[in-house]
Amino acid sequence: MRELYDATALTPLRVARSGGYIDWSSQPSLFKQYPEFLYRVGFDTHEELAPLGLARCVTFEGSVGGKPYLRLNTPSAGNLHPVELYVQVRGIKGILSGIYHLDALKGELVLIRECGAEGLEHFVGMETRFEGFIFVVSVVPFRSEWKYGHRAWRYCYMDAGHQIGALCAAMDVHGLDTVLLDDVDFPGLNHIMGFKQQEFVCSVMAVGKAGEKPAKLPKAPLMQVAPTDYDESDGVVPGWIVQHHPVGRTLPPRMRSTDATLQRARRSARVFAGKTMRAEAFERIMHTLTRTPEWMNAYAIVLRNDRAPAGLYRGGERIKAGDFAEVAASMLVDQRFVANAEIVMVLSSAQYDADLQMASAAFAHGLSLDAAALGVGYTAIGAFYDKKLQTFLETPEHILYVGVFGLER
Numbered sequence: 001m002r003e004l005y006d007a008t009a010l011t012p013l014r015v016a017r018s019g020g021y022i023d024w025s026s027q028p029s030l031f032k033q034y035p036e037f038l039y040r041v042g043f044d045t046h047e048e049l050a051p052l053g054l055a056r057c058v059t060f061e062g063s064v065g066g067k068p069y070l071r072l073n074t075p076s077a078g079n080l081h082p083v084e085l086y087v088q089v090r091g092i093k094g095i096l097s098g099i100y101h102l103d104a105l106k107g108e109l110v111l112i113r114e115c116g117a118e119g120l121e122h123f124v125g126m127e128t129r130f131e132g133f134i135f136v137v138s139v140v141p142f143r144s145e146w147k148y149g150h151r152a153w154r155y156c157y158m159d160a161g162h163q164i165g166a167l168c169a170a171m172d173v174h175g176l177d178t179v180l181l182d183d184v185d186f187p188g189l190n191h192i193m194g195f196k197q198q199e200f201v202c203s204v205m206a207v208g209k210a211g212e213k214p215a216k217l218p219k220a221p222l223m224q225v226a227p228t229d230y231d232e233s234d235g236v237v238p239g240w241i242v243q244h245h246p247v248g249r250t251l252p253p254r255m256r257s258t259d260a261t262l263q264r265a266r267r268s269a270r271v272f273a274g275k276t277m278r279a280e281a282f283e284r285i286m287h288t289l290t291r292t293p294e295w296m297n298a299y300a301i302v303l304r305n306d307r308a309p310a311g312l313y314r315g316g317e318r319i320k321a322g323d324f325a326e327v328a329a330s331m332l333v334d335q336r337f338v339a340n341a342e343i344v345m346v347l348s349s350a351q352y353d354a355d356l357q358m359a360s361a362a363f364a365h366g367l368s369l370d371a372a373a374l375g376v377g378y379t380a381i382g383a384f385y386d387k388k389l390q391t392f393l394e395t396p397e398h399i400l401y402v403g404v405f406g407l408e409r
Contacts, residue, residue: 001352004240005398008151009386015333018149028146028228030070030081031105032199035225039111040103041095048092049109051207052133054170054260056085056104056163059267072104073266074162074365077155077382082143083163084199084227086112088120091131091211099222112222121215123192124204125183129215132208136189137163140199140227141237153237155382157246157354158401160202161361162380168362169257169369171207179206182248194224198231200241203358204248241354249355251362255288257369266369269377272340272406276306281374285343285405288367290316295351296360296400299393301328301344312393324392331392332402333383341406346389348397360400368403377408 043053060071072081085102087109089095099120100109120134121127137160144152144159164180171178181204189201257263276282282305289298300313303325312320325339332338345367347360361380368378381402389399 001244004153004244005352005386008154010151010333010383011385011387015383022147026146028143028230030143031103032084032101032140032225032227034101034103034110034112034223039096040106040108041111042108044107046092046094048095051170051174051176052087052102052109053107054173054263055135055167056102057107057264058104059264070105071267073263074159074166075266075268075380076159076162077144077380078147080143080147080155081159082140082152082156083159084138084140085163085167086136086138086193088115088130088134088136090115090119090129091208113218115218117213117216118218119215120189120192120218122217123185123189124181124206126210126215129211129213130206130208131211133206135167135205135207136193136201137167137203137205138193138195138199139202139241141241142198142228142231142233145233145237150236153240154357156237156241157202157357158361158380158382161358162365164203164205164251164358165362165365166263167205168251169263169366172256173258173260173263176207180204180248180251181206184248186245192218192221194222196224197238198233199227200238200245202246202354244354246354246358249359251359255366255370257366257373259369259373262369262372266372268379269404269406269408270337270379271409272337272342272377272404273409274304274340275407276304277342277376277405277407278374279307281371281376282307282342284374285345285367285371285376286313286316288370289313289345292347292363295349295356296363297348297395297397299346299348301346302342303328303339303344304342327392331385331388332381333385335381335383338381338404341404343405345401345403345405346393346399347401348393348395348399350397352398352400357400364401364403371405375407376405379404
């Protein structure tokens, strides 16, 4: 996977070549829309559906260049949202058992097909009918390719990781345990979901319990609906996704978030105040960054704090002293607002694949909600110069993820 990492790395030359005018009127559609004649049920019509509405919802509506501008409760590189979410519902009182699409734009479930004995179970390592929810997260690469080219491979899986994190947090609010399934037939599931080569399954999770009755394979794929209004992909990113699809991996430990209001109000911080956060918040973030899974290393570039000297930290220890505010902003493709933040988090790993890319973002999502509960703003950073960061950190490891914490102005 080193070749894939290098192929999607940012360098000053690549950034310069990719810069230029963007015609936002040509942006592909952000949300998959199934036909209006399909049966629909609002998230607010049944108490059992409340966790689903919280897992993926619109938090802001506006317009840019005459086109709708929407933010969701999951961050997305460029606000392009190359992710879709589906759920198989079975055995929930008052809800038709079936496979649904979560329509965040309209706040409802769209029934694609009812399911009796037939369902998705055999594609996710189950032999009996599962009572509860089976969630399917997919990526739509062209939504991100349209602006970011081949770097979109990373952004798809980063965004998917945030969706996983948001879904787990939504279930936490309602006291439900989420299990990431690791015995998934990705090619088979892509086929049965009717995705073709424009959309791809990247993760499957379950909430509920196995039943006793046997499950059967569906007789035919689901309805085929294009996820965007047009597609001009050069085929490279979809090809990588097919060749290097996830294999399923247990999520890293996450923070338990039980505040629904915070989850619905989530937004990316863009204007930091250049002030110090409360000691409790700083210590919580720094402590969490010392408790990552074995495969992940976490670095904290402390730009300012009244109680801790500025510098680069790993494992709770300062390994490099200095004021790195301007250096950090430069390494993050000259995003100047970063210099007024307090902590730049960098997650890295010796290995590199789609699962690790998603797991790092899921971890960060939980930490960002934890920070929000303490009044700290957060933004995910997708654009960074890989080699410059590796040199600064003095590590050959792959840079998985970067995020920034600080008080908002």
